[in-house]
Amino acid sequence: MTLMDEQDLDRTQDALASLTRSEYEATLTQLSQASVDRHFDAFVDVPWDHPDFAIDPTDAHWVLPEADPLGAHPWYKSLPVERQIEIGMWRYANIFKVGLQFENLLIRGIMQYVFSRPNGSAEFRYLTHEATEECHHTQMFQECINRIGADVPGMPRWMRAIHGIIPLMASRYPLGFFIAVLAGEEPIDHTQKKMLREGATIPPVMRRIMQIHVAEEARHISFAHAYVMRSGPNLGKVDRWVMSMLFPIIMRIAGDLILVPPKELRTEMGVPKEVVKELYWDAPESRVFLSELFSDVRMLAEESTLMTRSSRRMWRWLKIDGRPARYRSEPPARLADPASVDPASVDTV
Template sequence: MLKTACEVIAEQGFGHTRTLDIARAAGVSQALLFYHFETKERLFAMAFGYAARQHLNALTDVEQSAGTPTDRLRSLLRLCSPAIPTEGWRLWIDAWSEAMRSTELEETSRRIDARGRTLMRGIIEAGVACGEFDCPDPDSTTWRLFALIDGLAVQTHAHPKVLSRRRVNVLIRSAAASELGCPRRSSECRDPHLFPVLLDSPYNYWARRGVHAMTSAPSSTAARERDEQVASRSAYRAVIERLSKASVDKHWEPYRDIPWDDPEFHVDQTDPRWELAGVDRLGGHPWYLSRSPEVRARIGLWRVATAMKIGLQFENLLKRGLLNYAYRLPNGSPEFRYVYHETTEEAHHGMMFQEFVNRTGLPIRGMPGPLSVVAQVAPWIPLISTELFFIFVLGGEDPIDHVQRRLLKDGRVHHPLEETIIRIHIAEEARHISFARHYLRNRVPRMPAYRRLLLGIASPIILGVMARIMLAPPGPMIRRFRIPASVVTEVYLRNPAARQEIRDSVGKTRELCAEIGLINPLTRRIWQVMGIWEAAAPSAPR
């Protein structure tokens, strides 16, 4: 009935909707409506509350997504865009008007509005922290962007012929880019020549790109493509410089910023806060729940320590690969400085992880011996293909980032040492993931077709293997605590939820591969064989 009420109100408006209209549309009597909702005002408030919950769920999906701040902001702007034809905006605008006379509607609309602003402000702050955005006042920026979106929503629905959907999207994205100091690549704009005028004066836009203000507009398709390539390279260089600056402005030292010897940070193997969280499927299995609290805590601590040990081993390979990549960079390359910043941060992560492992007192090994030997090939990948190396980087970083973000949002009380380490790691890894993604976006589309095909074939193999290494239960833990093979099979190997977790952990990289042209009918089959293809995976944006 609430869904039907929303549809009727969106069509007729709060002021012209009768309870009789809703009853007829729902196929019930007015008496039944009043039995459930008592008054017309209560029905309207609960109907709007129902619509609000749908919007809240969509906001939560954006908040919990594992993409970069830029990816998440793009998703939020797409969700809130008034250019998308939807009855939701009509209901929302009408509710604003009615909220001036209804306390319940005012409270609900204010709560949803505040939730959206909080989410956007958080995304902007994360982008500033990782160097993707340059924004001195995220709160004011959030207010201005939401005010623009709301105002355009009223215009497009009250006067539908005044603004086209394309113009609305350009206005919103231009404002966001201007506010955040990160102009979009011209190729992302359906009308690239309109974008600089909306964002800035023509003189400032082209001057920032080294083009004289009086330069005439490109007169041919080839000329426009050359100008777009220049703008794209300039934007890429600006991103690398911002990431380098962020590494200076906001970084952590493991032995300065973590109070290792604080009593609250002491590692006790039987501390119940080590018990497995819901993100690990074993935590809800009857076998695990039947163990004593002390054993459950030790299993959980072993799992955490193993993840950190594998993490530092992966980052050891990563540091060596980055240095091999930097060794061949020419003078003046913006990547050189950033790569050394990232290498330094990864070294800090390694110290941080190893210190944690040492304090657990557990005999943690990390990667299995044979795998560790094979992994020694990874640092030499940049000498063959830097693009393949950064696919490898995302294959290790994205699954761990996915799990750590879910862990912090599971609503449980975590050990302060674990939580501090995870928060530091997430904040700095956001920069590392951002660099890898921007590097691939910049390089892969310009690769020869045969090399792009080979990269497309290798990518799902690397990502599938890396996701399983990062998420699989450690063999020594299984043997030490005598976890039955049937339990391991049920929880990790034949569990649809566990397989979905592996697919989800590489979801953002899968989207990136589609975006940069690495997925075609042949390579899609490899993704499916590796068990990391999502049936509804998005194709490259038009």
């Protein structure tokens, strides 16, 4: 997938509100062809054994960049470089573990959903492409974790305990499931794009993994947006109210699952509890970051009729309200600048 392809996918949201069924299926056909034309293999497209990709525990590239909330905190910056590296490696490994656990849930949910798709379904073809790509992502993440050598837990214990239930949502409540998919994909995608856009100093292996992940997630997010746009306006009054209220709740829960470090970061890495509490999400800067994470899905909620008067208050109560993005992947600086430039000028990774 070229950079222009990704920009096109990021801006397909602009046309989704008027999609007919035939246009929706044409979108899925386009996404399916993009998966055929450009896809990645975890053990072909990441040169694991290249010297530049070796995991070196003395390499200062493992120091967390300021794009990561912990990396910007004075407590972390005050540590000796060796400790910053140790914590950075653990933090990266755990983010990948959470990512692969989430994608495992997604793969199982997709298989649950497509089981009942009719013959000739454009959704069946695209979603099986997506599941294939997500399998490669889980391999890619786990291989990096193994090479780092950190025995990280990933998601909190309570989430790991109920993981078998979540994929069942896909056939019973598909709209809720694909909103949950976005809730898992958007925070990771936003954070990785932020690091890549800002030229954060990260190890080559991390940069390559992020580049691959961002490129393919553009398609996955495009599908989920299209699905919500097709389904939201067709809900009845009661169902729309329920789903509009669940939308921000799902987003906030998933955002915390993905971004808030587990207690093991404190018990094993010695990060003070008050630092974690400040970063996630007591400090004003962290509140801004939290709001930025969900600008794209706020736009989606508005355009899919799932932003109601009641749900707007729920977004605010959960502290993830704010101005919706004007187009997919609008950079945070432009969110703050009403006179910002046209999306055609935006570089995406």
